[in-house]
Amino acid sequence: MDNQTNAADGEFAELTKLTQKINSVTLPQELKEKAQTMIHRAELSFKYHTQFSQFDAVAAYIDWITSLPWQYKTPDNLDIKNAKLILDKYHYGLGELKDRILEYLSVMKLNLNLSQIHPDAKHNFTRAPILFFVGLVGTGKTTMAISIAEALNRKFVRIPFGGMGSALDLRGESRVHPDAEVGQLIKALRRAGSKNPVILLDELDRVAEHARSDIMGVLVELLDPEQNVGFIDHYIDFPFDLSEVLFIATANNTNNISTAVMDRLEPIQMPSYNDEEKIVIAKSYVYPKILAATGLSAGQLQIEDNVWSAIVRPLGYDSGIRTLERTIDGVCRKVARQIIENQVSKVTLTNDNVKKFLPTW
DSSP states (O other): OOHHHHHHHHHHHHHHHHHHHHHSSSOOHHHHHHHHHHHHHHHHHTTTTTOOOTHHHHHHHHHOOOOOOHSSSOOOOHHHHHHHHHHHHHHOOHHHHHHHHHHHHHHHHHHHHHHHHGGGGHHHHHOOOEEEEOOTTTTHHHHHHHHHHHHHHHOOOEEEEETTTOOHHHHHHOOTTTOOOOOOHHHHHHHHHHSOEEEEEGGGGOOGGHHHHHHHHHHHHHHHHTTTGEEEETTTTTEOOOOTTTTEEEESSSSSSSSSHTTOOOOEEEOOOOHHHHHHHHIIHHHHHHOOOOOOOTTTEEEEEEGHHHHHOOSSSSSSHHHHHOOOOHHHHHHHHHHHOOOOOOOEEEEEHHHHSSOOO
């Protein structure tokens, strides 16, 4: 009898914790009442010593809804000069793309000013275009999205679509299934901790063939500003307002993306880089970052100007900069080893010795 009493006390204590968790956050009233009803049913089951096998499911559900940013959002930084500095800091060239982003920020700024004068116009401020970066691998699509988030002072989360095999991966699964879980959208919002993050929908063209039509159907709803104000995840089973999320999508090409989804996207072509541009990118952006990451100082590794062409194109033409990053990383590692093993204070790369330091592919 004592064991049963102790078990019941422990169960009621857990229910009390769940109630406290609900009361400690701001939830939509209907959702709060729904959660309280679930706890009340569990309480009655424990009170009358009937079997209640769904306690873990109830606890998991309440954990999810209390962890979502129903109200909280980060304040936007709409300083155009600051945004331009950040974009130029991480990306060389891409003038047309940067102009488009700065135009978008300017529109946000004007709408914010308008909303302060006329509160009824505030909804215009929340309507963001869905930027769609299309380009070959390594051309900076993902890093541009990260830079936009930093410029806006927003949280950044990425949802990979490569190999995604079911629309349920996005929308979640109903709680009637024993192994149900939330979809990638809700997981992303929980990781972000705000209702207005930058969410990167990465590699839309690489979803699994058998699930493409279903996933595209969810994307149509997700990216439509008239529909995403009440996006419903099957697990949460309650509308979540996604209208303040800035969605950015990427793809290598548009062949496998449905017309309905394309209609909701604003395609921006990411250009390939020629050798001259890559040399500037290597010197000004990639090399300083990798030099610091490998623990080397600028005085320990010197690269002569006429060597950069060999570093930029070790294997022939490449449209992006990933190979360039790997090459410079390999060079820095080999130099670091030589400094440690041979106790030299400085290494200079010249046309005569550069092949010794290039990675072997």
